[in-house]
Amino acid sequence: MTGRKDESILIGGFEKVEIRIADYDPDWPTQYQTHAKKIAVALGDALLRIEHIGSTSVPGLAAKPIIDILMVVANSADEASYLHRLEAAGYELRVREPDFYEHRMFRTPTRDAHVHVFSSGAPEIIRLLTFRDRLRTNAEERKRYEDAKRRLATQSWPHMDAYAQAKTDVIESIMAAATAYGQESW
Numbered sequence: 001m002t003g004r005k006d007e008s009i010l011i012g013g014f015e016k017v018e019i020r021i022a023d024y025d026p027d028w029p030t031q032y033q034t035h036a037k038k039i040a041v042a043l044g045d046a047l048l049r050i051e052h053i054g055s056t057s058v059p060g061l062a063a064k065p066i067i068d069i070l071m072v073v074a075n076s077a078d079e080a081s082y083l084h085r086l087e088a089a090g091y092e093l094r095v096r097e098p099d100f101y102e103h104r105m106f107r108t109p110t111r112d113a114h115v116h117v118f119s120s121g122a123p124e125i126i127r128l129l130t131f132r133d134r135l136r137t138n139a140e141e142r143k144r145y146e147d148a149k150r151r152l153a154t155q156s157w158p159h160m161d162a163y164a165q166a167k168t169d170v171i172e173s174i175m176a177a178a179t180a181y182g183q184e185s186w
Contacts, residue, residue: 039089
């Protein structure tokens with residue numbers, strides 16, 4: 001497994017979407033808990049860890065109103081161990097990235113939640129948690145990230161991935177600061 005994204009499969013192809021940034025909603029953690037419970041019941045012992053990630057997991061941070069969830073399983077390449085159970089719980093497979101730590105991403109039909117699936121030990125788990133925790137604890141970085149997101153959301157994007165890629169520089173600089181201060185999570 002590598003960290004490259006050159007063999008991604010986007011199920012259903014690119015979709016033109018409007019990027020809308022909403023002020024922080026104190027109900028987002030409750031929405032996460034609802035999804036987390038549903039996923040935990042559906043997966044049982046196959047679920048090793050579940051975490052609220054992304055901007056909706058950071059109190060006070062404006063975000064796209066989409067709950068991002070990190071789901072860790074023993075082997076995300078072994079879709080038979082979780083795919084049908086997640087689908088039965090109402091989540092649709094959207095992304096399959098074998099060359100990005102076997103990442104899978106599911107979403108709800110209403111597109112209000114994204115479930116990112118990684119194998120136990122995948123380096124991206126630490127990155128996602130470190131980024132979240134840095135934003136939770138550093139008001140300056142949180143504001144800088146929010147300002148960048150709001151500025152980028154005013155532009156027209158062919159699809160959400162283009163918007164996400166445009167945030168890379170600010171994300172990497174926040175990650176560099178977190179690493180420099182020994183703030184790696186877990």
